[in-house]
Amino acid sequence: MTFYKDKPDEECGVFGISGCMSQPAAYETYLGLYALQHRGQTSCGIAVNSEEADIFCRKGMGTVPEVFGEAVMDSMTRSHPASCAIGHVRYSSSLEAQQDSTQPFVMRYAKGSIAIANNGCLVNADALRQNLEKDGSIFQTDSDAELIGHLVARQRLLKGTLEQAVQAAMPMMEGAYCCVLMSRSKLIAFRDPRGQKPLCLGKVGEAFVVASESCAVTSLGGELIRDVEPGEILVIGKQGVTSISTPKAEKGAFCVFEYVYFARPDSIINGLGVHEARYNAGRQLALEQPAEADIVAGIPDSGIDAALGYAFESGIRFAYGFVKNRYVGRTFIESDQMAREKAVAIKLNPLAAEVRGKSVVLIDDSIVRGTTSAHIVENLRRAGASAVHMRISSPPFLYPCHYGTDISRDDLLFARRQAAEHIRLQIGADSLGYLSIRGLRKATGSSRGICDACFTGHYPVEAGKSGDKFSKKLERL
Ligand code: SF4
Numbered sequence: 146m147t148f149y150k151d152k153p154d155e156e157c158g159v160f161g162i163s164g165c166m167s168q169p170a171a172y173e174t175y176l177g178l179y180a181l182q183h184r185g186q187t188s189c190g191i192a193v194n195s196e197e198a199d200i201f202c203r204k205g206m207g208t209v210p211e212v213f214g215e216a217v218m219d220s221m222t223r224s225h226p227a228s229c230a231i232g233h234v235r236y237s238s239s240l241e242a243q244q245d246s247t248q249p250f251v252m253r254y255a256k257g258s259i260a261i262a263n264n265g266c267l268v269n270a271d272a273l274r275q276n277l278e279k280d281g282s283i284f285q286t287d288s289d290a291e292l293i294g295h296l297v298a299r300q301r302l303l304k305g306t307l308e309q310a311v312q313a314a315m316p317m318m319e320g321a322y323c324c325v326l327m328s329r330s331k332l333i334a335f336r337d338p339r340g341q342k343p344l345c346l347g348k349v350g351e352a353f354v355v356a357s358e359s360c361a362v363t364s365l366g367g368e369l370i371r372d373v374e375p376g377e378i379l380v381i382g383k384q385g386v387t388s389i390s391t392p393k394a395e396k397g398a399f400c401v402f403e404y405v406y407f408a409r410p411d412s413i414i415n416g417l418g419v420h421e422a423r424y425n426a427g428r429q430l431a432l433e434q435p436a437e438a439d440i441v442a443g444i445p446d447s448g449i450d451a452a453l454g455y456a457f458e459s460g461i462r463f464a465y466g467f468v469k470n471r472y473v474g475r476t477f478i479e480s481d482q483m484a485r486e487k488a489v490a491i492k493l494n495p496l497a498a499e500v501r502g503k504s505v506v507l508i509d510d511s512i513v514r515g516t517t518s519a520h521i522v523e524n525l526r527r528a529g530a531s532a533v534h535m536r537i538s539s540p541p542f543l544y545p546c547h548y549g550t551d552i553s554r555d556d557l558l559f560a561r562r563q564a565a566e567h568i569r570l571q572i573g574a575d576s577l578g579y580l581s582i583r584g585l586r587k588a589t590g591s592s593r594g595i596c597d598a599c600f601t602g603h604y605p606v607e608a609g610k611s612g613d614k615f616s617k618k619l620e621r622l
Contacts, residue, residue, distance in 0.1 A: 156236050156549045157248075157264035158184030159344070160361055161325035163229040163332040163381040164352040169222040170194070170230035173349065173365060178209045178232045180364040181357055183409060184264075185236035188212070188247040192260035193221070194229035194327050200258045201225045204247045209234065228352075229332050231325040233262035246288045249327075254298040259307070259328050261297070263290035264357055265321035265342045266549035268606055273317060293324060308380045308389060311335055315376070315391050319606055321400075321548040323373075325355055331382040338391065339398035339605055340375030341548055341596060343414045346386070353381045358412040369413060397594025398605035400548065404589045405539045406447050406510045407550075417590055420450050425588035426538040426580055427454025427508060434578030435459065436534040439503040442466025444510075444521060445493065451538035452508040461506060464499040466525070489520040501529030507574070511539050512560060518572040526573075535574035540582045540600040541565070547604065548596070 158181030162173050171193045178189055189212050190204025203221060205212040213221075233248035249262040267273065267289045274284065274292055282295050296317060300310035307328055321341035326333045334355040336344045347354045347362030347369045354362050359369040373379060375397055378389040400407070403414060410420035430451065441461050443452025446469070456463035473492045505525060512518055522533045541560030560568065569577035580588075582600050589595060598604045 156185060156266070157262075158182075158234045158357040158361075159231070159262050159264050159323060159325045159355075160233070160357070161229075161231040161327065161332050161334055161355045161381075162349070162352050164383075165228045165230075166351050169226045170228050170352075171221050171225060172218060173352065173354075174230040174232040175209065175213050175218055176365055177354065177356055177361040178234050180361040180409075181234050182209055184357060184407065185234040187235050187237040188244070189232070189234045190247055190249050190262075191221070191230055191232040192249040192251055192262075192327060193225045193227040194260075194329055194332075195225060195227050199253075200251050200260050200327065200329065201227075202249055202251045202260060204233075204249070206244060206247065229327060231260055231262055231327045231332065233325075246286045248288070248290050249325075250286075250288070250291050250294055252291075252294045252298060254301070256298070256301050257329060259294060259298065259326055261290050261294040261324060261326045263288075263293055264323045264344075264549065265289065265337065266547065267292065267318050267322060268320035268547055269318070270320075289322065290324070293318065293322065294326075297326065307331065308333055308378055308387075311378055312389060312391055315378075323357065331380055333378060333380050334373055335378040336373045336375055338376035338394040339396070339596075340372075340393075340594070341398050341400055341605070343399070343403055343408065343412075344373040345414075346370045346373055346379060353386055355379065355381070358408055358414070360409045360412040363411065372415060394605075396605070398596040399594060401585065401589055401595045401597045402539075402546075402550070402599060405585070410447075410450050415590070422589045423447065423450030423510070423538065424454035424457075426585060427451030427456075428458040429454075429584040429588050430508070430536055430538050430578070430580045431455040431458035433581055433584050434536050436461075436506045436536065436576060436578070437504065438506040438532070438534055440464040440466070440499065441506045441508065442500070443508045445469040447510040448508045448538070451510060452506075455506060455508055455536065455538075459506075464503075465496055466500055466505060466507070467493045467495055469493055489517055490524050493521065493524075495525050495528035495530075497528040500525055502531055503529075504532040504534070505530045506534045506536055508536050508538060510537070511542055512537055512568070512572075513542050518574075522573045532575045533573075534576045535569070535572060535578075537577075537579045539585055540579050542599050544599050544602045546599050 160177040192202035249260040296314040300313040323342040323344040349365045349367030376391040376393040380387040404422040408419045441456040443449035
């Protein structure tokens with residue numbers, strides 16, 4: 146048995162809310178996590194604050210509705226009608242320690258309790274962990290969130306306030322992180338100095354919200370205020386929102402793959418709508434990789450926005466080429482007997498009335514492992530398409546990611562092993578064309594400071610390289 150999967154996965158989404166008056170914070174967090182579900186379906190959790198008692202946390206394996214059924218939410222909101230909460234959704238490619246690593250973590254130490262959740266990956270995690278272990282820290286998991294919790298708690302014993310402890314801990318951490326941290330009296334959010342993962346601030350009624358994507362704010366009927374700045378710490382309490390700036394990196398490194406695939410199209414990141422970025426990429430793709438065809442179709446979901454852009458720029462009619470089965474989820478299992486193309490068609494069936502006898506420009510956002518594309522092309526031909534011109538609205542995915550996605554092994558990268566013509570033959574398309582890196586930068590705003598290392602190999606920070614420097618800093622502190 147194998148699981149149906151042919152795209153990289155983002156590893157997490159975070160959410161925090163403070164100042165809820167009309168609804169319990171746990172319920173608003175549940176809704177916020179629902180909106181962030183695309184960022185992780187392996188496990189999820191919610192921690193609620195209580196000024197009277199200790200922080201309460203509920204978490205488990207599965208999607209938000211699987212972990213937080215009606216009875217669970219009912220009991221949680223009755224027993225803990227708190228005004229502040231944090232939540233987390235997680236994807237994990239590892240089958241080990243999934244239960245233990247489910248976030249948020251609640252940590253109890255000399256100054257009280259904190260709950261913490263993170264999105265991202267520290268490249269100097271091993272060095273930091275070794276130093277803390279030498280000093281007597283004991284870790285339950287290999288999660289960076291737990292590690293960051295230890296760093297902050299340790300600094301809290303030396304500094305005055307929790308936000309000062311966060312400020313002291315941040316220079317020790319290298320890599321990508323976006324954290325929500327909650328004590329019994331406040332919510333703190335902080336983002337790495339390169340701003341590699343998305344994090345925004347919004348308002349829902351009287352409450353302030355921080356979330357990985359603005360779709361979690363607007364889905365709750367709220368308004369996006371702004372992105373949390375790279376290196377910024379936000380402290381949200383009874384007095385409202387206080388911002389503390391820590392040094393930004395010289396150059397930003399926002400993950401361009403958020404625009405390509407990870408984020409929801411209704412989210413706005415760095416002032417640019419994700420739909421707009423994908424639409425721009427589709428327009429640029431039409432200029433760089435024209436094709437003669439009758440219709441343009443996108444592979445749902447993230448290929449659709451780029452297909453609309455391609456159709457607009459090329460003047461070729463956009464058509465819905467597929468019907469997507471909304472009920473095939475993360476647990477869809479292919480039996481060994483089931484033909485792969487049959488499994489693909491169960492998820493994504495061509496709309497024969499649109500494609501029969503037509504030459505089709507088929508748009509996808511990326512080819513990573515390449516296992517599905519051949520079956521989609523094959524199924525389109527079976528439905529009567531006379532030609533299939535595959536166009537990819539990003540460059541070939543050539544290098545592994547070290548910052549919290551699951552593409553981290555070179556041997557998984559299809560495009561690196563094969564020449565473009567070989568890939569075209571393998572997927573059975575009549576032609577194949579990728580968007581250039583210049584085109585992608587143009588579509589997403591090159592001046593914004595982006596990470597595109599999985600396409601270029603230019604890493605904003607190399608895994609392991611900065612470990613020694615930051616370990617020394619830790620020792621000094
Ligand atoms: S390497 Fe790619 S997937 Fe990883 S953070 Fe950079 S752009 Fe995003």
